[in-house]
Amino acid sequence: MDIFIQQIINGLVLGSIYALVALGYTMVYGIMGLINFAHGEIVMIGAMVALTVVKLLVNSGLPVFIIILIALAGAVAVCMAVGYSIERIAYRPLRRAPKLAPLITAIGVSIVLQNLAMLIWGRNYHAFPPILPDAQFDIYGATITSLQVTIVLIAALMMAGLIVLIHRTRLGRAMRATSENPLIAQLMGVNINQIISFTFVIGSALAAVAGLMVSANYSIVHFYMGFMLGLKAFTAAVLGGIGNIAGAVLGGILLGLIESLGAGYIGDLTGGFLGSHYQDVFAFFVLICVLIFRPSGLVGEKISERA
């Protein structure tokens, strides 16, 4: 029982991070029908920038809380700038090109960003300095750290904020209108380019926060970390129904739980034949199942425009 609860906790933490990243995929897809495969790299850049700032300030005598806030602000600012730039430089010129062209470009951008990060931060693994308070709480024999609680809470707050932004504000309305019909949205006076830029910037800010969470929680940062994380978050977005905001949140959390429980029990289930290092298999098994049985995702539904 305690193992079960422990895996649920781990799954929720992992799932919150997936959900934040999945939102970036789903927002961009919703607005312009593009899978931005470079999004995982933005998470990595966020993690790298946050780590760099933390290392710079770790001996400054500032309170830990302040250091983390500065690191977060730095990561968010850099990621927003990177997200804005890749849309301007790589995707905007291809707005009217066949869909395959921006997709291949996205993979290209991803490789460019990885290599840039390798040039800047090197090819080694970086460890996150152990500066965070490590208070632990017991829940029926399972432990949850204060960091894990913080991650889940902040992720939940950011997702709630995003949902309010999209469903309750003028800007959010313009985003939804653009995603439904960009031509008509233009007729209403919506500047599509602005909305698309804004979507990239918001998605990148969420990715930056996720980057800091990953580096703080798993203590390891590497220039290649964005690749697998990106693919998993993409899977989460597809699981929920790509283009759907609530779907990305649900898909992220579910995927985190599936992975965590799968990794926890796969040893017992297979009599020790397969171990927890098969964790990554689950995400892609889920992806394949979704694509076969429910390609529109869990909450992906369509209301057609009646003639």
Place this chain on the structure above:
Amino acid sequence: MLEVTGLRVAYGGIQAVRGITFHVNQGEMVTLIGANGAGKTSTLKALARLLNAAGGSVRYCGKEISTLPPHELVSEGIALVPEGRGVFPRMSIVENLLMGAYSRRDKEAINADSERVFSLFPRLKERSQQLAGTLSGGEQQMLAIGRALMSRPKLLLLDEPSMGLAPLMVQKIFEVIRSVADAGMTVLLVEQNAKLALEVSQRGYVMESGEITLTDESTKLLANPKVREAYLGE
């Protein structure tokens, strides 16, 4: 108010509109009639900047607008009700109306205007929280017109408002269009239903394969034997 000179629209090598010249005066309702494929919708799309014109000039209140980005037209006072209505299906009626007022910031006046739209179309008020995609075609047309009015346009462009609607609904929609025009709105109406369009408008232009072949007061066009034969089915 609107002066179109030598307007040309081309899709690839095919010319859909071959240098047409027409104008709409302030406070007037003018109609552009013609058969399917005559180039009426292409003309309207070029005016609303959804298509790039291949040539010619479009002057609105003395200002050349054929090079403006499409999202700036609405703040100039031009609103288009597109062919096929183009409501946002996954947004509620209220949200669709708010999108119509996107270019405005005066919250109270916006609320007052949506009440006005609801009084024009009481049917929309009953369903104000319903998603637009769940409405019937006629209700969507009402919404599309209401949404266009929400920007407080000076010039209203209507593209085939009767298309695909039941006769009773068409009648209702045209009553509203008439009343909006009577209140002083300048309207350019593109219609395949020539009889209906000529009955509500003051002047008409007849388009055939991308060219304007005939123009006159609507009552005279209605009486014109050529028009009667070609478009009124007599």
